[in-house]
Amino acid sequence: MSKKTFYVTTPIYYPSSKLHIGHALTTTMADTMARYKKMLGYDTFFLTGSDEHGQKIEKTAQAAGMSPLAYTNGIVDSFQTLWKKLDIGYTDFIRTTEPRHYETVSKIFQTIYDKGDIYKSEYEGYYCTPCETFFTERQLDEGHCPDCGRPVEVVKEESYFFKMSKYAAELTVYIEDHPHFIQPETRRNEMLSFLKQGLEDLCVSRTTFDWGIPVPIDDQHVIYVWFDALTNYLTALDYLHEGEKYQKYWKHGDEILHLVGKDIVRFHTIIWPIILMAAGVRLPDRVFAHGWLLLDGGKMSKSRGNVVDPLALIEKYGSDAIRYFLLREMPYGEDGFYSEEALVLRTNTDLANDYGNLLSRTTSMLDKFCAGVIPGKSLEDEVDQEFSQMAILLKKNYVLHMDQLQFGKALQEVWKLIARGNKYIEESAPWALAKDATKTNKLHTVLYNLAETLRVATIYISPFMPATPAKVFSQLGLVDAAWQGWDAVDFGASIGGTRILRGEPVFPRIDVKEALKMGEKPILEENEIQESEEGINLIGIEDFFQADLRVASIVKAEKVQGTDKLMKLSVDVGGEPRTIVAGIALHYTEDELEAKKIIIVANLKPAKLRGIESQGMLLAASSSDKKQMRLLTVDADIASGSKVG
């Protein structure tokens, strides 16, 4: 019999800025779920990725004088670094800029178009000309552009539309017939009431920017947002060729689960199912919306400067502690609160005092009273039996809560067993038993039960905290994988005779005052410039030398037609002519630039900007408000092509 399958996804994140701890929440949930299902023996596929198209990326990259792809490459790297540090074990990482995705999106679009569910019409929206952006009525700030505050105008644009209206009734029936499709319940109700108002057709293409997947039947248009972004869930499974992964995890899969934040529920529970219906593809089983991780009562946002940098946090407290905090503290489907103090408190009480200390006192007693060997169980009275009974109940509740994504409750169940262990020590006072030769049997039973409690609890904990189990099992001497898996989760295994290896505390107690002293300035990411000044991300000299910096002299400068910021520079690098496109036209005129000696990155991957290939990047300093920008140059003449470094 083949294994049951489980497919879990996170949203693909938008790389216009760095990830914060809120993103880490969704991804940690997905990872924990994937590890849990894997532990239970499911054939599991876990997908995360990045959503790299759109006007915002196009503009940001342009402002940085980079191609969109070059720009997102760097950010995607930072995503992957974070996931690695958080022990996120995804099966695949999808980028919407990959060829496989282009082809998949085109295929779906074409399929639905051929079916007659996509048609050409006119999109009417509020347009801010200086910002080159469309807004909806809701987004407007008292009738003005929310970005620049200037008045907007109503503009019509030719667009392709997706006939969502056609499927509204069918979707409503589906949601009603599948009570667990949208969770939690309140979100489901919101979506049903949204559907009750009827659906409008959805605008799925744009002509105002280019950075996206072209509409297959009309290259004047690029596919807009949701058709592109949501389809990633199928791309990664090779829906394109209806390949093996697609057959196994999607078409005939046992469970498909999308984890999302509450802000994008509608897209996943209305638009996405309808795309699938139109394309004749099976719908996912569950879309779970979690709440936001709020910071001391306020929403985390870049502009408020209170974005928590997860990397710094991991560095300081370790990834398992962060994961534990996130999963333990977030109430089901609702917003939770983060503060460094709460994190430290949680880590100390649950991980250090209860769990870590139980290991510490158990291994210490095994060393002192049993010569470092876990004894066999040699007696069993009522108290001892309580453990096996608790463990049975724990298993039942744990599975129940995990399947409902009630991570906090599942953990609380595990901690009941841990707490029982600590209480049991007090009740049976092994140090007293050890002094009485007639009570050796009891002593051995007590210590066996404690070791067994730790072993079992650690199995339950392992999907939440991937790094910890190895340490604990090693201290308990239970290095054989046979003791560590779900098959061995029942209390009462024959671990007697195992030699333990007491070690350092797995979760040292954190001095709250000490930790928060830096907490006068908690771990917050002020902005990227400051961060680099403070040198938080230290790099080695070899990293630096990866960039080939050269002196170049500008031969000719000309503004790129139809842009505000771009300047096309013809430069000479030690006799080699090159073209560089840079976003400096607001700060320099053509004349000012000519004959200047500048510093360029000579080994940057070429990128096309406005159709012009830019073969490198120049270095310039800009003030934090971007109003000032000055080129790097040399303070006296030196030959072009000279190496910098």
Place this chain on the structure above:
RNA sequence: GGCGGUGUAGCUCAGAUGGUUAGAGCAUACGGCUCAUACCCGUAGUGUCACAGGUUCAAUUCCUGUCACCGCUACCA
């Protein structure tokens, strides 16, 4: 504006088809223990269960109203 939700111990929250003393964890106080990471164990509290009416023998639990907060109310990636 419309629809929906929430308001319970200092904090985070559980709970009751209405029925004698309303719960858990954390924090606090006191006591105990010494195997342990100043840890663990025990004990002790404190609550007009948002406010005002109503139904009922009986409401914090049901109903109505008020106040406060929150979510949804389509093109944000």
